[in-house]
Amino acid sequence: MRPIMPSIISIKNLSKTYASGFTALKTINLDIERGEIFALLGPNGAGKTTLIGIICGILNASTGTVTVGGHDIINDYRAARALIGLVPQELTTDAFESVWDTVSFSRGLFGKPKNPAHIEKILKDLSLWDKKDNKIRTLSGGMKRRVLIAKALSHEPKVLFLDEPTAGVDVELRKDMWQVVRDLRASGVTIILTTHYIEEAEDMADRIGVISKGEIILVERKAELMSKLGKKQLVLHLQKPLEQIPPDIFGLANLTLADGGKELTFTYDTQGERTGVTRLLADLNRLDIRLRDLETRQSSLEEIFIGLVSDNERAATGAQS
Amino acid sequence: MNGRAIVSIYKFEMARTLRTIWQSIVSPVISTSLYFVVFGAAIGSRITEIEGVAYGAFIVPGLIMLMLLTQSTMNASFGIYFPRFTGTIYELLSAPVSSFEIACGYVGAAATKSVILGLIILATSWLFVPLHIEHPLWMLGFLVLTAITFSLFGFIIGIWADGFEQLQIIPLLILTPLTFLGGTFYSTHVLPPFWQKVALFNPVVYLVSGFRWSFFEISDVSPAVSLAMTVAFLVLCLVVIWWIFRTGYRLKK
Ligand SMILES: Nc1ncnc2c1ncn2[C@@H]1O[C@H](COP(=O)(O)OP(=O)(O)OP(=O)(O)O)[C@@H](O)[C@H]1O
Ligand SMILES: [Mg+2]
Numbered sequence: 001m002r003p004i005m006p007s008i009i010s011i012k013n014l015s016k017t018y019a020s021g022f023t024a025l026k027t028i029n030l031d032i033e034r035g036e037i038f039a040l041l042g043p044n045g046a047g048k049t050t051l052i053g054i055i056c057g058i059l060n061a062s063t064g065t066v067t068v069g070g071h072d073i074i075n076d077y078r079a080a081r082a083l084i085g086l087v088p089q090e091l092t093t094d095a096f097e098s099v100w101d102t103v104s105f106s107r108g109l110f111g112k113p114k115n116p117a118h119i120e121k122i123l124k125d126l127s128l129w130d131k132k133d134n135k136i137r138t139l140s141g142g143m144k145r146r147v148l149i150a151k152a153l154s155h156e157p158k159v160l161f162l163d164e165p166t167a168g169v170d171v172e173l174r175k176d177m178w179q180v181v182r183d184l185r186a187s188g189v190t191i192i193l194t195t196h197y198i199e200e201a202e203d204m205a206d207r208i209g210v211i212s213k214g215e216i217i218l219v220e221r222k223a224e225l226m227s228k229l230g231k232k233q234l235v236l237h238l239q240k241p242l243e244q245i246p247p248d249i250f251g252l253a254n255l256t257l258a259d260g261g262k263e264l265t266f267t268y269d270t271q272g273e274r275t276g277v278t279r280l281l282a283d284l285n286r287l288d289i290r291l292r293d294l295e296t297r298q299s300s301l302e303e304i305f306i307g308l309v310s311d312n313e314r315a316a317t318g319a320q321s
Numbered sequence: 322m323n324g325r326a327i328v329s330i331y332k333f334e335m336a337r338t339l340r341t342i343w344q345s346i347v348s349p350v351i352s353t354s355l356y357f358v359v360f361g362a363a364i365g366s367r368i369t370e371i372e373g374v375a376y377g378a379f380i381v382p383g384l385i386m387l388m389l390l391t392q393s394t395m396n397a398s399f400g401i402y403f404p405r406f407t408g409t410i411y412e413l414l415s416a417p418v419s420s421f422e423i424a425c426g427y428v429g430a431a432a433t434k435s436v437i438l439g440l441i442i443l444a445t446s447w448l449f450v451p452l453h454i455e456h457p458l459w460m461l462g463f464l465v466l467t468a469i470t471f472s473l474f475g476f477i478i479g480i481w482a483d484g485f486e487q488l489q490i491i492p493l494l495i496l497t498p499l500t501f502l503g504g505t506f507y508s509t510h511v512l513p514p515f516w517q518k519v520a521l522f523n524p525v526v527y528l529v530s531g532f533r534w535s536f537f538e539i540s541d542v543s544p545a546v547s548l549a550m551t552v553a554f555l556v557l558c559l560v561v562i563w564w565i566f567r568t569g570y571r572l573k574k
Contacts, residue, residue, distance in 0.1 A: 018574060056415040060573045078323070078417040086415050092408030096340060097333075108329030109416045151412070 007031035008159060008190050009055065014064030016050055016214075024050040026214045028064070032159075037181070037191045039205035039222075041198065041305055047214045048194045049089050052161050056086045068159060082110060085157030087148045089164050089194075095137040099128055102136060103150045110155035122150045125180050127173060142169040149177070153184075160184060162193040166200060178204060198302040202226075210305060212312045226298060234266040234277060236284070237293040246287055250279045264289075270298075326418040330426025331433075334400055338434050345434065346441060349388050353442045356384055357449045360506055371508055372539045377450035382533040383505030384446070389439050389464065390471050390500055390525065391492050397431035397475030398488055405480070405572075414573065420566025424476055424559075431472035432465070439464050452536070459544070460535035466551050467528050473558035480571050499525045509541045524554055 009032035016025040024047045032038050040048050053059035055066050057077060065072060071079040094102050103119050123129045126146045131139060136147060145168055152160060162181070166174045181204065185191055195201055201208060201222075208225055210218040218225070241261030245252060254276075256265045268275045284291070338345055361377040371379045404410040413423055446452060454460050482488045503525030509517055520526050521542070531547025534540035540547070565572065 056411075058411050058414045058573065060569050078419075081415060081417040084415065086411070088408075088411050090408055092411060094407070094409055097336070101333075101336070105329050105333055106412065108332075109326045109412065109418065111323040111325045111417060113325070 006034055008034040008069055009192075010067045011051075011055070012065050014051070014054065014066060015062050016047075016054060016059065017062045024214050025054075028214075028216055030209065030216055030219065032190060032192060033207070035185065035188055035190055036206040037185055037193065037204050039201035039208045040192060040194045040211060041201055041208060042194075042211035043309055046211045048211060049163055050214075051211070052086070052163055052192070052194070056084055056161060057081055058086075082155075083158040085152035085155065085160045087145075087152045087160070087162045087165050089167070091141060091144050091148070091168075093136045093144050093147055096135055098133050098135055099123070099139070099147055099150070100132040102147065103154045106151040107154040112155045118156070119150075119154060122153050125176075125183075126150050127176055142173060145169055146173070146177070149180075153180075157189065159190045159192070162191065164194055164196065166195060166197060174200075198305055202302075210308055212309050213316060215312075217312050218308060225304065231267055231298075231303075232270050232275075233297040234268065234280075235295050235297060236264040236266070236291055237295075238262050238264060239290040239292045242289070246289075248283075249287065250283045251276050323418050323422050326416065327422050327425045327429070330413075330423065331430050334427060334430030335433065337400070338396075338430065346438065349392060349438055350441060350445050353384055353388060353445055354449075356380070357446070361449060364506075372510075372537075374537045374539065375450065378452055379508075379533075379537070380506050381443070381446045381450065381452060382536050383500075383503075383529050385439050385442050385464070386467065386503075386525070386529045386532055387497075387500045387505055388442055389435050389467050390496050390528070392438055393431055393435040393468050393471035394475035394478060394492050394496060395488075396434055397428055397472040398479035398482065398491070399475075400427045400431055401476055401479035402482055402485075402488055410572065420563060423566070424473065424562050428469060428472040428476050431475060432468040435468035435472065436465055439468065454536050455538050456535040460532070463528070463532045463535055463547075463551070466548075466555070467532070470551055470555040470558060473555060473562065477558060477561050477565070480565055483571075496525075499523055500529075504529050504541055508539075524550060527551065 009030075011028055011030040014025060014028040015023070017023045028051060040051070042048050050059060054061045055068065055073065057073060057080075065074075067073065068080040069083045071077075071083075073080045097105070100119070100123075103123065104114070107115070107119065120129070123132055126149060128143065128146055128150060131143060136144065139147065145165065149162070149165060160181075166177060169177060178200070181191060181193075193201075193204070205222050208218075208220055208222050209216055238261070242257060242264065243261060245255050245257055245264070249255065251266060251268075254267045256267075257263070258265065266277070266280055268277065357377070357380075360380055364376065368376045370376055404413065443452075478488065478491050502520070503523045504520070505525075509520045509526060509530075512520060527542060527547045527550035530541040531544050531551065534544045534547070564570070
């Protein structure tokens with residue numbers, strides 16, 4: 001059994017309707033566990049930034065409550081916010097301040113005493129050290145993004161929100177950034193991130209939440225999600241090419257032939273009671289089809305994600321008509 | 322109380338001021354000098370003195386007030402409007418700071434700058450007219466109090482404004498006329514009785530009057546009333562700011 005972890009963020013019946021009348025969040029209930037990396041996935045406009053904005057105090061909720069570390073974000077906002085570091089999606093930085101000054105400013109704003117050594121470490125980890133005296137407006141977009149991350153880390157938060165932290169950051173530095181995130185996690189920081197690069201969520205996250213049209217449609221441990229919803233493929237490399245798939249073979253509907261008849265692919269659902277693998281192999285044996293090799297493939301998170309969201313959209317349009 | 326946050330915001334704002342130190346100081350000094358040349362020389366040659374005070378000296382408190390009001394309002398409004406405009410306000414909103422602390426930082430910096438400017442203008446005046454200040458401490462008191470009050474006012478304008486035009490409009494369309502009509506360059510006693518009554522609705526009258534009293538012991542209204550009115554306006558601004566942060570007006574969607 002998995003140990004029961006106390007949740008660090010608890011969101012209850014949260015909804016948000018903007019002044020325009022648009023409901024960006026319907027009824028959100030979500031718990032974030034202490035020390036986990038939680039990836040929030042969803043298409044553009046799903047409500048990810050809105051949800052993060054409410055938790056961090058930038059937006060007002062319409063209904064519902066949120067606690068961070070047990071502190072209500074309204075009644076006990078000081079204690080709640082002191083725990084949180086936020087890297088916003090938009091590149092909103094000062095222009096004329098130096099990198100060092102703006103990061104130090106953030107630390108002061110959160111009421112922490114000066115600690116140049118800590119700021120030096122952050123800037124070095126984020127490959128910004130040689131830019132520390134540069135004015136922010138002279139930096140590139142990817143550097144500004146990292147300045148925002150440095151600002152969020154300056155006050156040693158216990159919970160870190162990363163709203164698309166890797167947008168516009170090149171591959172090399174992205175790796176460095178994820179290393180920083182892993183180190184933070186190792187030191188006990190809880191991390192909530194959104195990203196459109198699903199492979200990042202797949203690499204990094206412990207749990208994954210999918211949000212679509214203002215509703216959380218799924219929250220699942222990544223490993224479970226992938227095995228549960230993932231279709232698996234069994235690829236059979238044949239010794240002799242087949243002209244066509246034998247009509248009396250088991251699982252005909254789930255079989256495809258490729259590579260000039262040398263590759264037979266069986267798609268099955270790992271969730272099912274019986275996958276049918278045994279029966280297929282027995283049939284192959286009966287039909288005297290010999291194998292040279294075999295492998296299994298599992299669908300990526302991206303395929304799972306696209307499947308989920310399009311299901312949800314179909315359901316939504318179906319409900320309307 | 323997050324004192325470090327106040328200090329951080331204050332320093333941040335003062336650094337912004339220092340970056341533009343020359344335009345911050347030179348332009349008010351030049352315009353004050355121009356006022357002296359135009360009003361002092363042109364009008365002063367006809368009106369030699371008002372209520373026993375040489376005209377050139379008489380207008381000094383009013384001139385300082387004029388600069389103090391417009392500069393405080395403009396500085397503070399720009400200070401808070403700019404992060405709203407660029408989006409960096411997200412950091413203030415997500416930080417463990419209260420509205421009072423944010424206002425302290427921004428208003429404190431704007432007021433500091435105004436007080437320094439006021440003193441520079443006072444020094445500049447000395448080059449043009451001989452001055453004697455009856456109550457230097459009261460003078461300083463009114464200076465600081467007015468600077469704070471109108472920086473608070475500017476802070477509110479900066480939150481209310483939805484564009485750079487609105488930011489300009491208040492100082493231009495409201496403050497400048499009120500200051501000119503508020504006895505900056507004359508005593509309201511010279512007005513016809515009806516207009517003297519009307520003038521009492523102008524808050525600037527009280528500011529200028531109290532400030533002038535600290536210089537020359539002459540005033541349009543009693544200095545106690547001046548003080549009370551200034552403090553009342555200050556409290557009003559504080560209440561509005563408290564309400565703004567409580568409701569998130571114009572700050573949180
Ligand atoms: N100030 C606002 N007024 C009205 N509607 C808004 C406002 N801000 C956002 N929305 C709407 O709320 C919805 C959710 O927006 P949000 O920014 O949370 O999406 P997101 O999931 O972060 O999308 P993305 O992946 O593009 O960042 C969108 O449909 C958006 O148009
Ligand atoms: Mg977003």
